[in-house]
Amino acid sequence: MTDPNWLDRVLELDVGPVAHGGHCVARLDGRVVFVRHALPGERVRAVVTEDRHGGFCRADAVSVLRASPDRVPAPCVWARAGGCGGCDFQHASPPAQRSLKADVLAEQLRRLGGVERSVEVEELPGGALGWRRRLRLAVGADGRAGLRAHRSHEVIPIADCSLAPAGLLPPVLDRHWPPGDEVAVELDADGVAHAGPDAGPVVHRAAGREWRLSPGAFWQVHPELADTLCAVVGEWSALPAGGRAWDLYGGAGVLASVLADRVGPTGAVLVVESDRAAVRSGREALADLPCVHWRPGRVERILPALLAAGRPDVVVADPPRKGLGRAVVDAIVSAGPDRLVYVACDPAALARDVGLLAARGYRLADLRAFDAFPMTHHFESVALFTPDS
Template sequence: MPASPAAAPLDWTDRVLELQIGPIAHGGHCVARHEGRVVFVRHALPGERVRAVVTEDAGGSFCRADAIGVLDAHPDRVEPACPWARAGGCGGCDLQHATPAAQRALKAEVVREQLRRLAGLDTDVTVAELPGGTLGWRSRVRLAVDAEGRAGLRAHRSHDVLPIADCPIAPPGLLGPVLAHPSAPGAEIEVAQDVDGRRHVDGRPGPVVQRAAGREWLLSPGVFWQVHPALPDALADVVSEWAAAPHGGIGWDLYGGVGLFAAVLAGQVGPEGRVTVVESSRRAVEDGRAALADLPQVDWRVGRVERLLGGLGERPDVVVADPPRKGLGGALVRALTAVAPARVIHVACDPAALARDIALFGDCGYRLAGLRAFDAFPMTHHVECVALLLPVSA
């Protein structure tokens, strides 16, 4: 008997669905269900009924869609500030269609759900507003250039370049002069505004001036600094509150960048103490050394944390870790907890990675003792979190 023909792969691409929208999910979309499949829907809000067009479908248990019509609107729905914050539009902003308070509530729910699902913790979460409002905050923007030399922003989950006229989450006037002139096709252009309001295009002219924690940094092109101007001070304040490093004590600042947190720790341990910064970017270390030249208790190590951790010396009183988006991971968490620091402060820009790391710390005898979250990326789904981890016996 001949074999039955294999079923054709399911593909709903370009199909328009009427959906009842469920909860917010990590990644800037909400969850809906249709004919037994999960549909991740952008530009919708929980509880709404929408028409959505399917934008991606690999034929598995889920597909992706974009809301193109709202049949029953959430009470916190608003008109987006940008015409590109829509179906088929820019990939940067996920939540312009919600009030600022609703955006923060949605992000808090995402952090709660990640902690519940990945770390088994039921934790109250409040996402704090930062000064400056939801527009004009993004001090650094990377533009892409299309084949015709027009600079713009990339479409969602695409390499296509949208030839925007401006971006409302960037400071007023920052991008206009760059967008108005043709650029080399296929190039990328970084545009930044420093603390004194000066525009820097691809690192010109001169170093980017930034200030936080009562100090000034002169940053080389490409050296990392938080894009929200209020976030460095907010994070430094939390580290100052939670570190509690004793005078003469030892602190580690892992993935330390230019030493923002090292400056805070150095003030606590004093000249008799020691703060070790580990950072893989040589340029960041050079800029940090210059900015913290008056703090001889700060010791700089250039290299990957994974390679240098075992040679940092005696047990630290406090560790501050600000890893990349993927988090610390099992090997690093085990190595850190093996040296038994009195406290660990974990800074994270991805709530799922943070929750996974917190679960790993729990397996190694550390508990979540504090959590702060900041709306450092308004209009987007991103949220910045800081976690305090203490030994279970503490």
């Protein structure tokens, strides 16, 4: 091929390993092609959807010439080339999906963190469909809500979503919404559906407690993840009675409630959270735990005051997708905790921070990962760091 612009070309590709982002890597004529809707080892025909002017390009597999034994029929008609961008792996069996995610985590740790580590991505109860209790829909120019196409602002006019609980979406999709708006849809712990900004308080439960949150406020989308994270964080914190913990990016205090149970009334748990609504909900839910103290604001701005207040035994951090970053890592290491328990939703950010922490004397002591987002390329990890002896 002499033309460096391959946009809209159909290519025959031998598909290589999975990569972070929901695609696999293929190579042709010295160029890298990131292919969606394919699996490692397959041979496919793929149409190029994006070309970086002679660099890498992106493509969607449109036919499979040699199929992987892990390939299965996608349960949703929109999980295809030109369809919804929400799911990446509906064409792979659930065990294969978890294996692909484990490969991604190991590759990111090796390449960005300098660590050779393999880990099983563990299945959560409930199956691969019907698990997603929270969704954000886009509204098209016609006022109908739907899901966006992959890497596009186009709104797909879906009739339902196989990841959502049965019956949650159809009433929302039948309504007319302001064009260009977004609609948060949520099924709470009492089975009540909430949609739009005027919905009432959303009830969630975890760690034996109840939270009442504003519609659209952050909560884990998989119903089993909050309690799973509480169990791991509680165990790995190893906090003594009377101990001191920081809970960074603490949300409404779900993990703080577990830490507070461990330190007891003579200990202290300092929660840092920038979302004022989450802080209000957390204060209400944890009003019976006087050892929990709230520090509203951005972690980067609050950390200097925490450093001046004394050394924590344990730091728990659940940052957004971008991870901790150099400045926050430096501050945590300066505090000198015995343990850092790091909850991560992005393997690349986690792997980068693994490298930053290792350079400052904190090693990766343990690691678990959970398939909290079946059918997509996302998953949740929990990492334990301890000082080098």
